[in-house]
Amino acid sequence: KNEVEQSPQNLTAQEGEFITINCSYSVGISALHWLQQHPGGGIVSLFMLSSGKKKHGRLIATINIQEKHSSLHITASHPRDSAVYICAALVYNTDKLIFGTGTRLQVFP
């Protein structure tokens, strides 16, 4: 069993839909990262959170430390949101990330 599990692996949506991507982890963490990767490879950091909730534009990330679970929500999805979304756990007291295998999101107009 992977230490960081994401679901779903693939997701398709119509423009405007509300999207949720889930991430569960089994290791102790200092923080949980959500990353976005567009075709072509470049990875950008969307959020880093260790408790509660963060919001940036149409993106919202939440984390429940007790349940070892995080979610990434996209409100009013748009085709430009099409990408791979990756959660990554920063292992407690280290500098190392453990990555989920990613969720491929396609948003159609």
Add this chain to the structure above:
Amino acid sequence: DVKVTQSSRYLVKRTGEKVFLECVQDMDHENMFWYRQDPGLGLRLIYFSYDVKMKEKGDIPEGYSVSREKKERFSLILESASTNQTSMYLCASSLATGTGAYEQYFGPGTRLTVT
């Protein structure tokens, strides 16, 4: 603005060749990382460096070595390339986690094909 650059976006090498992948960051970060990314497996850590000339093996170091002679530059070396090293290679850097957790900043990636 934070920047991590990698020497090549695409690289094609022959089996047995020695391959150098270079990564440079301009943020004065202590930590630098080399990952490979394969479909269905996600990103896996090859090597990690927390200071000049200091390194730690990651999850899959076999067949790879690294060099960090200057703080801003971290090189990944494939001593004798093999076809199972065909992959996307990503470099990242971050501040050292001391009193807090810090983001990792990623380079654009190098897609290496070994034939």
